[in-house]
Amino acid sequence: xxxxxxxxxxxxxRHLRLLQAGIFAAVAAAPDLDLIVQRHRAESxxxxxxxxxxxxxxxxxxxxxxxxxxxWLAIFAAYATHPLLDxxxxxxxxxxxxxxxxxxxxxxxxxxxxxFAPVWRRWWLASFYTHNAIAxxxxxxxxxxxxxxxxxxxxxxxxxxxxxxxVEPV
Ligand SMILES: [Zn+2]
Numbered sequence: 484x485x486x487x488x489x490x491x492x493x494x495x496x497r498h499l500r501l502l503q504a505g506i507f508a509a510v511a512a513a514p515d516l517d518l519i520v521q522r523h524r525a526e527s528x529x530x531x532x533x534x535x536x537x538x539x540x541x542x543x544x545x546x547x548x549x550x551x552x553x554x555w556l557a558i559f560a561a562y563a564t565h566p567l568l569d570x571x572x573x574x575x576x577x578x579x580x581x582x583x584x585x586x587x588x589x590x591x592x593x594x595x596x597x598x599f600a601p602v603w604r605r606w607w608l609a610s611f612y613t614h615n616a617i618a619x620x621x622x623x624x625x626x627x628x629x630x631x632x633x634x635x636x637x638x639x640x641x642x643x644x645x646x647x648x649x650v651e652p653v
Contacts, residue, residue, distance in 0.1 A: 484508055485626075485633040486560035491548035492637045495645075503547045507561040510536060514565045524578070528569060529585035533562040568626075572599035598625065 487507035493500045513536070517527040526532055537559035541551045548554045566581050571594050574580060580593030600618035603611055 484511070484561070485630040486511075486564045487547060487557045488633050488637045490557035490560050491553050492641050493634065495641065499546060506545055506547050507557070510540075510558055510561045511565050513562065514569075524569065524574075524581045524591070526582055526585045528566040528581040529583055530563060530566070531584075531586045533559050533566070536562050568599065570594045571596050573597040573601050575601055 484504050484507045487503070487510075491503070494503060514527040514532065515523075517523050517525060537555045540547070540558040541555040544551070545554055545558065548557050566583050569581050570583060570592065574593055578591040580591035582589055583592045584590070599622055600614075602618055603614050605611060
């Protein structure tokens with residue numbers, strides 16, 4: 484959502500604002516739908532996939548921004564944060580990393596920065612809930628301030644613009 488808002492300001496209308504936030508969140512979570520087809524962290528976790536989804540969004544005029552160009556950029560940014568953040572998470576299941584540069588490369592890349600803890604799917608282990616709860620708290624502690632900060636800056640900017648104190652184009 485923060486990446487989307489950085490490109491396209493949250494609209495003043497509450498309904499549109501919720502719709503925009505929902506689309507950004509859904510787009511950013513969408514790469515993990517690859518779990519359904521047992522092809523996790525492959526093509527769906529790439530800049531190529533982000534470009535494809537952004538192109539569909541711009542073509543279908545998804546209600547996240549005022550122009551096709553800005554829709555494309557906002558959706559690309561929202562989608563691309565998923566592979567970016569995955570690349571910043573500790574990965575212990577081969578192939579290590581994500582196929583970030585598909586279709587130009589099928590290599591799996593990993594940043595080596597273990598900013599986020601891995602999410603365990605082995606639910607039968609005793610420490611499953613504790614481990615995942617801590618991993619989730621860590622993610623929220625890192626990402627919520629970023630999200631709130633971008634929101635605050637963008638909404639504040641909109642109010643300034645409305646009062647005629649800003650000459651920012653969008
Ligand atoms: Zn993922």
